[in-house]
Amino acid sequence: MRFKQESTHLTPEQLLPNQSTPLKKISTIQIPPPTPPNPSFQYSTELQHYLSGRSLLPDELSFSIEDLHEHYLNGYITYGKGLNNYHCHRCGNRKKHLFARFNCFRCQGECTYCRNCIMMGRVSECTPLISWTGPPPTSVNLTLFDWTGTLSKAQQEASNRVVDTVKTNDNLLVWAVCGAGKTEVLFQGIHEALSKNKRVCIAAPRTDVILELSPRLQKVFPNTSITTLYGGSDDRHEYGQLVLTTSHQLFRYKRAFDFIVIDEVDAFPYSYDPTLKYAVEKARKSKSAIVYLTATPDSQTQKNCSSKKQNHIRIPARYHRHRIPMPRLVWCGNWNKAFEKNRIPSILKKWTLQRLQQNKQAFIFFPSVKIMEKALPLFQKLNPAIEAVHAEEPHRKEKVQKMRSGETPILLTTTILERGVTIPNIDVAVLGAEESIFTESALVQIAGRAGRSAEYPKGDVVYFHYGKTKGMINAIMHIYSMNKEAGKRGLIDG
Numbered sequence: 001m002r003f004k005q006e007s008t009h010l011t012p013e014q015l016l017p018n019q020s021t022p023l024k025k026i027s028t029i030q031i032p033p034p035t036p037p038n039p040s041f042q043y044s045t046e047l048q049h050y051l052s053g054r055s056l057l058p059d060e061l062s063f064s065i066e067d068l069h070e071h072y073l074n075g076y077i078t079y080g081k082g083l084n085n086y087h088c089h090r091c092g093n094r095k096k097h098l099f100a101r102f103n104c105f106r107c108q109g110e111c112t113y114c115r116n117c118i119m120m121g122r123v124s125e126c127t128p129l130i131s132w133t134g135p136p137p138t139s140v141n142l143t144l145f146d147w148t149g150t151l152s153k154a155q156q157e158a159s160n161r162v163v164d165t166v167k168t169n170d171n172l173l174v175w176a177v178c179g180a181g182k183t184e185v186l187f188q189g190i191h192e193a194l195s196k197n198k199r200v201c202i203a204a205p206r207t208d209v210i211l212e213l214s215p216r217l218q219k220v221f222p223n224t225s226i227t228t229l230y231g232g233s234d235d236r237h238e239y240g241q242l243v244l245t246t247s248h249q250l251f252r253y254k255r256a257f258d259f260i261v262i263d264e265v266d267a268f269p270y271s272y273d274p275t276l277k278y279a280v281e282k283a284r285k286s287k288s289a290i291v292y293l294t295a296t297p298d299s300q301t302q303k304n305c306s307s308k309k310q311n312h313i314r315i316p317a318r319y320h321r322h323r324i325p326m327p328r329l330v331w332c333g334n335w336n337k338a339f340e341k342n343r344i345p346s347i348l349k350k351w352t353l354q355r356l357q358q359n360k361q362a363f364i365f366f367p368s369v370k371i372m373e374k375a376l377p378l379f380q381k382l383n384p385a386i387e388a389v390h391a392e393e394p395h396r397k398e399k400v401q402k403m404r405s406g407e408t409p410i411l412l413t414t415t416i417l418e419r420g421v422t423i424p425n426i427d428v429a430v431l432g433a434e435e436s437i438f439t440e441s442a443l444v445q446i447a448g449r450a451g452r453s454a455e456y457p458k459g460d461v462v463y464f465h466y467g468k469t470k471g472m473i474n475a476i477m478h479i480y481s482m483n484k485e486a487g488k489r490g491l492i493d494g
């Protein structure tokens, strides 16, 4: 799309009567200051709901260019640059090698585009990003808050801090052990924000988390419009007062949110993709609150917490007031060699047989798919119902479901199940705990699978290893210190 530049406004080429006027790519135009919204203009509430707080390509809007332009001339939308000078304004990419040039049909010449966010539609030098500059949609309804649960003492303290953070537009890290009940800790803060007509976003790295949260939150906030976004979702066309989204979908938002929650911030692919940090900053309003949730902050974050550089609150105990099962270290010899000889390391075999005899379900975590596939037939000799899952496994969901229903006695898995999956009464083993994939955080998360339910608060957690590592020791220290703090603060019984 090219524009004719006039002193007070731009005109898209499609709306020009003759093609002889000089046309420019939006990347080379000095964008005129926005006109204030004309109060007598009848704006489209549909467009308002769709576009408010977002920054979208013309192709993502199902409105005619005539319609859009009228809103532009009346001060309700702006045309912004998609990219210029090797800077993508949607995803923040500034790495030259992540741009490419192509022969552009729209501007009829060579045009640069961003490769980093290409999966969301092409942003090029001639692509405008369109944003809403009119008033945001208002909800006149009183926000209903339908939650009758109670919070534990530690949850309540954290919840109060979240509410304060929302009120003061501050930031807070909630460091809550696995199974602490962190979602409930957000409810009062979300209600505080929604009831002031603020817009709230919960971003999580995994689609599973978003899919699980969505119905839960809809129940708690029954008259709040909730938008649920993940790669492949079809919920994109509604205005959500509360937006649940996976990380990448945040790229479409701009100055939208008064309160953002980043769930599992340590698993957020920040470190692989710095543009996600940009996406979060772009999506929040300049005055807004942000809450990070994690069970396993990385070492830098842990340091920032202890030096008080990072506002934080810890929930060191589970809501059921039992301590977190302490992992045991068990030497299992050269497990690699054992599997090569088609044997399960004998101590692991013994542990597995004990679970089978006691009818106790278990997860066994493997350091790689290769070893796990080698091991599976050996385990199936012990019991043919034993199964294995990994990331590329097409029947992953069904297999996890069979584990939940109790049909599968023991599930072999890679670190793919280190988070999120909750089975009430389960023991957990890690094979080759010294392998680099089993970081402190992975080992803490894995241990966190055991003892989750109030009915079965205990569970055996074993790190089978062929040599101790810092990661293993740190994981044990991590859990130990959480239990200790929980004891001191009176958050566990016995």
Ligand SMILES: [Zn+2]
Residues within 6 Å of the ligand: 088, 089, 090, 091, 092, 093, 114, 115, 116, 117, 118, 123
């Ligand atoms: Zn981009």
Ligand SMILES: [Zn+2]
Residues within 6 Å of the ligand: 001, 104, 105, 106, 107, 108, 110, 111, 124, 125, 126, 127
């Ligand atoms: Zn172009």
